[in-house]
Amino acid sequence: MELLFAWRYFKSKKSTNAINIIAWISVLAIAVGTTALIVVLSVFNGFEGLVRDLYTDFYSDIKIAPAKGKFFVLDKATQQTIQQTQGISQLSYVVEEKAMLLNGDYQTIVSLKGVDENYARTNRLTAHIKRGIYDLGTTDQPLLLAGTGIENAVVADPENRGLPLTLYLPDRGAKSFSADGGMRSFNVDISGAFMVQQEFDNKYAFTNLPFLQYMLDLKPNEYTSIEMAVANPDQLQKVKKSLQRALGDKFTVRTRLEQNQSLFTVMQVEKWVIYGILSLILLVAAFNMIGALTMLVMEKQKDIGLLKALGANDNLIQRIFLSEGLVLSAIGGGIGMLLAYIICFLQLHFKLVKLEGNTFIIDYYPVAMSGWDFLLVTCTVLLVTITASWLPARKAALQLQSLKS
Structure with a gap:
């Protein structure tokens, strides 16, 4: 039921266009962050696999x-x-x-x-x-x-x-x-x-x-x-x-x-450092989401009052607006994962992005998609969006509402 309310709130017209704009900016930021994370992790996987194959051939x-x-x-x-x-x-x-x-x-x-x-x-x-x-x-x-x-x-x-x-x-x-x-x-x-x-x-x-x-x-x-x-x-x-x-x-x-432990350790450290840096894009999306949900709470004050009058408790109200945050993250994350898959697929088959200098064994960025990366990014997006949604959702649940206009 909470998801039904959240989906209707997302589709419904708002009193001001600013709420819609901020909501879609949140979706866009989540999509960009998700795309960047998966693409970069896939490129690191590609380089790691290439180096591992070269070491396999030599050692x-x-x-x-x-x-x-x-x-x-x-x-x-x-x-x-x-x-x-x-x-x-x-x-x-x-x-x-x-x-x-x-x-x-x-x-x-x-x-x-x-x-x-x-x-x-x-x-x-x-x-x-x-x-x-x-x-x-x-x-x-x-x-x-x-x-x-x-x-x-x-x-x-x-x-x-x-x-x-x-x-x-x-x-x-x-x-x-x-x-x-x-x-x-x-x-x-x-x-x-x-x-x-x-x-x-x-x-x-x-x-x-x-x-x-x-x-x-x-x-x-x-x-x-x-x-x-x-x-x-x-x-x-x-x-x-x-x-x-x-x-x-x-x-x-x-x-x-183990003969080359230091090399692979450095590669793993670099991968997780880049992952942490790119996760900052999702933090930007989190700030936008807080703003969008806060304005939505203000927009739906009468709806909240009506639900409470019908017997809804604070936990239900909180879950509704948490679900609204999940709807935004699901749309943004889904779009981002689809874009990331398309980009990686094109690079994998058509080698669109080239390496400069012609000093490496290949002349293009290697890519290797991993299901674990998609799962990791999904969990990251959910963690960030749930954390960002909790504050306005909690505010909506605790504020006193009146049906009188």
């Missing part, structure tokens, strides 16, 4: 590393424990070290990863090779798969090999490091260049595991990490817990997300 599902120190010797018992863990589909043994790559006057620092033949099966790095091929060479004739940023820094060309590239690595047996000592060098060539995103392209290069172990004087079973892929992504946390329980506190076991 493995799970990484095992020593809890202390950089290198560890993998004994047969620990190796069997890892291999017998259910849910693991691929294992790759990795050695990583900082190195310097020189080509005449051009040089750059790289994070060099020596990987075995299974490494390409633990991620989708090979899908991002832009030039050349995935070939890491042998111990005697090592080849590098480098990021495009490294390729450009040393002016290398995978399709025209034979450049005098020199790789410098720290000599673990040296007592001191200087310009004349403490480094070991080896002539290498670049077989291919990959492009995932700038962070990786400017930092990483890959070679074969035995070569890097030889250059660093490591034992055949000495590594910096073990990277692996799981058979079922839904069982990722279960596999991680099984490994951590079996390996104990001597090793750390991290999922892909």
Whole structure:
């Protein structure tokens, strides 16, 4: 019954047009706020999904590393424990070290990863090779798969090999490091260049595991990490817990997300900060709604008096005007959600809004609509409008009315 009264009050003509104008301004403000919230949250979802996919392609599902120190010797018992863990589909043994790559006057620092033949099966790095091929060479004739940023820094060309590239690595047996000592060098060539995103392209290069172990004087079973892929992504946390329980506190076991926890945490913080800022638009709508409902209460004083004379209590009167606020929010929120869906749909299918600069992997704003975002915005709109409606509704319920004119 309260909604029926509220709907009739919304449709009925008012004594002054100002009440109608303020009411529709409230509806418009709610619609704009709702649209902005859903569109921005969808764009953040799009960027987060894109970054997550890029990290999925570059990083493995799970990484095992020593809890202390950089290198560890993998004994047969620990190796069997890892291999017998259910849910693991691929294992790759990795050695990583900082190195310097020189080509005449051009040089750059790289994070060099020596990987075995299974490494390409633990991620989708090979899908991002832009030039050349995935070939890491042998111990005697090592080849590098480098990021495009490294390729450009040393002016290398995978399709025209034979450049005098020199790789410098720290000599673990040296007592001191200087310009004349403490480094070991080896002539290498670049077989291919990959492009995932700038962070990786400017930092990483890959070679074969035995070569890097030889250059660093490591034992055949000495590594910096073990990277692996799981058979079922839904069982990722279960596999991680099984490994951590079996390996104990001597090793750390991290999922892909945990390997980049700071990045995803920052993205989530940015998303919620923007959500809070855009919610201020709804506060503007709340002030307009207070004004509209206050003027409506004044307009309907005789109706309130008549209802009370017929036996309506204060709670019924309050619920009527609260329902009026819900009607305004439902109309504004519904319009806003429809507009947001249309905008996101058009961007998703036609890429109407472009990214400037042409420096990112895509040239348009990614969008990913989520039902949870629609639910969150709905709850936000309801909270704001109910709070804004409570004051004039309470005033209408408590004021004394008379049927005498």
